[in-house]
Amino acid sequence: MMQIPGVLVAYLTGAATAALGMAPFLIRSWLGRRAQVERSAAAEEENARLTSLWQALEDEVGHLASARVPDLVMSLAHPRVPVRGLLDDRFAGTNIERALGSVLEQVRDAVTKERLRVDSAARAAMQGTTSTIQAMLYQMQSTLQQMQERYDDPYIAQDLLAADFLNEQTLRRVQATAVVCGAPWTGLIREDSYLADIVVGARSRVRGYERVEVSNQLRDPVGAVARAVEPVAIAIAELLANALHHSHPDLPVQVALLQGHQGASVLIDDAGIGMHQEEFQRAERLMSGRTPVLLTELGDPPRMGFPAIGQLAHQHGFAVRVEPSPYGGVRAIVYLPGALLTHMDPESQSMSAMAPRPRSDTAPAPAPPPGGEGLPRRRRRQPTTAQARPRHADTAPDRSPEEAGQRWAAFQAGTESGRAAAEPGARQVEGNATS
Template sequence: MTPLIQDALVWAPTGGMIAVGALALQYRKKAAEHCCRDGMSEAQAADTEQRVAARDEEAQHLAESRLPALVHALQHGTGDIYTAGGLLHPQLASTVTGRAYLSVLEQVSALTTQASEQAEGAARAAVQAVTRSVQALVHEQQTAITHLLATEYDERLLELVQPIDHTASQLARRLQILGVLTGMWPGRQREDAPLLETVRGGMSRIRDFHRVQVPNESAHYVAGRYVEPVVLAVAELLDNAARHSAPSTPVEVSFLEAHHGISIQIHDAGPGMRPEVREEAARRLSGQHPVRLTELRTPPSFGHLGIGALAAQYGFRAAVDEEHSVHGGVRAVLYLPRELLAAAPPAEGHEQACPEAVRSDTRGPARNALPA
């Protein structure tokens, strides 16, 4: 037992609480004497004590502030180890303690990122597998319906089967958008198609197709590689416009030709969008932010995310605004640069240039153009 501890034990039972102050003074005096005997001044001892306290405070700050802030930043994509909070005592940055704490943060960041990537990869693989299997079933269903409608010429049967066929087209569209978000190809390659028929193809894949009003004519053609992506994007924008406006109101489509391309404008008569919703829609439609399935909200919303992914991949742009809505609702615009358009075929070759998939037939809007 050291002399300092012996002194403390002697003083405590003798003087009780009255001698606490004197004991502290005596302890401090004895400590100073020991420091002097060990070659350390009282000032140096105080400095050492402060440094030890600073390290203790830094350890607590790491556990209670920096690590939670880092994990939150990584989970929400708002920062990294350099933006999630610094040292409580900056003078420790170049010390062994500071470097060790930075190493801890780097390891946590690496492990968290790795776990997130593994979870995202597993989620994408699972969604792709389910999407492909359900797409195959929907394709079988549509093939069977097509065969039935081609072999049976009964008006009553047509009336009963057509809603089923139309629902299958909507399901196929939803699966395509979900597949796009996981990196899947959006659909089969098509030949160049008239812009008007491309828009009608999107119209045919939504529930309220009867509310959509499209122009009577357009001389523009969409290049084959971009037909299916444009159809999907138009369908999602039309569906949003129809679902967010009264069933008794129209959804109007118009074309605006510009110097560098053409815009497909979609006007609804809905209540509009709150500023924060419009801001989030712009972010999603931009396609500039990678889509992570593990970070989707509950319930998830795929439409604008899918359009943004298609826009980023194929070079068109999508936007929404209220200022230019003709009905006080929302105007959605899909802008197609000229690089996505094709030259109109010669008049005598129109029948070959208009593939069978984009020709209208007599079985109603669900079969009018570009079926899934």
């Protein structure tokens, strides 16, 4: 057997020992390189994730600017417009979502404050304008009334009535606008008045009045207290105008006066196109008068009727609501609580000759003017001179002067007995016109 030299054995033994000593270092080096590779891969993965997250954040900010902020601004004018949410659900519940929400809230506050400022300025400007126009229309009304007394020619009188009626239409629209813009007074101060007279006076303010049929079902001579007369008349006129406008020209509008234990109501029924549920809800909100309404929310052109009714009802203590009518259209209900009602004394103040008598009243009603074309008189500054209106005020009938004169004389005679009692104490409040 061959002998290994001792020197070789010693060398091999030393080499093995050295190799074993290097093993931990080599293992650590290998493990380090493996960890470095893994860290590099993780870093690349994290970098890709952060890059994606950063891109998503950029997209989210762009979505905020291009979609969510415009949605928010639009929803402030039109509440039914939805405001879109986050583009990426990864930001839900994070500080990023809270930061973007804070931006929306700041935009909401800024836009709301600016809208209120602009609306307040517009209301103030319109108040001044409507006050001036209203005073001028009252002066025009008085002038036309004096001309009606001065001229006996029936054709001239008819033209004057037509002009007076157009003046009344303009006054009604200006009046509603003034109320919506916060006018502190409605333009007239009246005395306690029969509820039937108020309804008849309101009917005379609207185009198509001849289609309005009034039924007086009150048990007692019920009237409204002075402070509520003109506001209630304005509200009823607006409701009548709405009913006439949204129903067929051949269909009547039914009005009923009802008396209850706690107050009295005026029911207005039309057989028109009706309203959707959302329209009923909007009408209820507007006519409650409890929530502020911006002019920009009223459409173009703005619809002042329901907001004006709401303001008057809220300020003076009566209530107005609308609901589906049994005739297929809309029923409007004006409710006056007992605090706004008074018992009228027929001996000291009789009802208008044009007002419908209660069903329980067996006394014969005054005969209507020949031809049945008269319009119930409105409350006037000088009530003894007010005239009833012809059915077609804008066209003169094809009659001879003699026949027209006879009809006009009969018309005046037929209403003379009820004039003084019909419109007690309507007094104009003159506003100071400002330039």
